[in-house]
Amino acid sequence: MQLPTYFIPQGFSTFITNLGIKDNTDDFVFIKSDVPCVADGVFTQSLFAGPSVTISRRNLKDAQAQGIIVISKNANVANGKVGIADAEEIIQLVANETGIATNDILIASTGVIGRSYPIEKIRAGLLGIRNKLTAADFDAAARGIMTTDTLPKLAARQIGNAKLVGIAKGVGMIEPNMATLLAFFFTDAAISKDTLPTIFRPIIDKTFNCLSIDTDTSTSDSAVILANGLAGEVEKQEFIYALQEIAHELVLAIAQDGEGATKVIEVTVDSAINYAQAKRVAKAIVNSPLVKTAIYGADPNWGRVAMAIGKCEHDKEINQEKVVIRFDDIQVYPDADSNEKLEQLQKIMHKEKVNIYVSLNVGEASVTVWGCDLSEAYIDINGKYST
Template sequence: MPLNITSAPQGFSAFITNLGIRDNTDDFVFIKSEVPSVADGVFTQSLFAGPSVTISRRNLAGSQAQGIVVISKNANVANGAVGIADAEEILQLVAAETGITAHNLVIASTGVIGRRYPIEKIRAGLSGLGKKLTPADFHAAARGIMTTDTVAKLATRKIGNATLVGIAKGVGMIEPNMATLLTFFFTDAAIPANTLRSIFRPTIDKTFNCLSVDTDTSTSDSAVILANGLAGEVSEQDFAHALQEVAQELVLKIARDAEGATKIIEVTVDSAVNYAQAKKVAKAIVNSPLVKTAVYGADPNWGRVAMAIGKCENEQEINPEQVIIRFDNVKVYPDTLNEENLEQLRQIMSKDQVGIHVSLNIGEAAATVWGCDLSEGYIEINGKYST
């Protein structure tokens, strides 16, 4: 169901359409704020980062933006100077139609790498954009940024008189090195730029940066937030809590919709020396193809978790004799499992969400990460992605 206009953040309008980039589904989304917004963004660290990333990173240097342009089904990556020129032209076209300066716009692009935009179609499709804006339909926007996603991903929370809405796309090529995939947040809360940055970046790090589907970092990862302030000031603590909830809800929706996935995997590592160590070990587990396939088949081969921990060979403080491994509440190491325990483990691994808990017992830090199982469906989707 569309987000109720009365519960949506104030002051945002949108133009969502199909520009003929790949198929008959919407492939262009533009969301505009009535007024310049306090903004922040984090982007992929990929060496092959696309023009959308480099341009948006530049445009957000002043912590302000008034609109976000998203093109799906084409990443516009690895196209050289012409790719940069095409992206800049699109922002200039939107700027001319809306009266917003191009430097006050953010652009994101996702889809096939190495193919140029059908720029003539885009030019034609953007003609008259300024007169086609309507109150922002964030559900439609979430659908418009999809590629191989099967469902639109949206979450929202109230913060006093203000509203926060987040949308995201992503089901594959997900092992973030900053944010992940594409995710955008819009709010009418008034938040100072420094405060927004101090809340937004740690939240992304502990939600989207803790998500992995297939260990591949996208060239186009972008996470951006716009706060136009039209609802007035809110509690910083309440805002941070709402942002955390929205981001985590989107992360779980992505994990559930991941390419070929049938189950979510949640890995918590605690009693680590520091957060970085806990997260590293948790990621080693959730990224292991052998762990993923064991979860897919509900195979109680818990030793694959021990194997994944063992791959973190630089973490010399870890002592296998101190480690405890659990699946939900069933301890699998160092205890010896009998047939009854193994059957319990099969049942746990047959659930829609499988929890793996590792205690290193060498410190007090903890981290939780999310991922999914690995099925034949992943190969089917990605073996035919560009065709």
């Protein structure tokens, strides 16, 4: 989508360019606020987290930031002291050019693991960026952070006099473990540093953290929000609703654009003992290669959903005699198979979005998660990713 100007929060500017990391497309994005922002972020729990994650975690300890650097096609992970030094140098270069304190600049990096930045090209490309900043172009920013994405991911809302915009990237290596891929939110609403995490983190947990493409957690997952307050205070519930809508919209866009994906899978598990159990079961289903491939081929083999539930062996409260499984409004378990029902199920599995519902009937908790099918194209993309 092309973001209308009336959705752009005030006080933000961008510098977006190609520094020679990618071929022919933008690979460097810098988004700056005119004033320091109240900020919050959540990040990957990977033991191989890159310098971009460790530095941004550190710089967010005071709940303040004024700019975000995003480098795409190079994760700068597993590069030892050189990787840390390069990331720190890039922040320092941007700080020198813009006058922003180094500890108010965050950095994110995504792409191939184990390759060093082309630091000489980056140094040269960052000269004079103070004079190259322009009015915020979030459409270009959404394109600039892409790797194997086929489409930019962007959504926006208005809350009173304030605006809220979100951009994200990600189509593979997605099984978030506190955060996701890369997702950034910018608003001119005034939100206190004590309030922002209580809004942001639960929404991330119930949207991006409920997304899975391929069960692999990235080393660079980051989700960050900046609120510069220039539009003044807004009604809290309206802001929560807008942020929830944007996050959900971006999650669906990522699922639709999953590497090699042809269909979105939405799994809702209800009547669980607690939220954690509901999420475990839902993720077991959406992550199952057998479920994914059945949906890709529109094979009405619903038994694979039962298999996936059964893998949750430590959830002893689950009793197969109480479980109900549906695809859309077609109940496939515990009812016996029939040719008519299998034909209906096959039609459902030809849809662009396949909805699976599981009732455990042991409690009151529920969750919805999202993913995509698994096709031959996923293998083709990832068999050639670094070349």
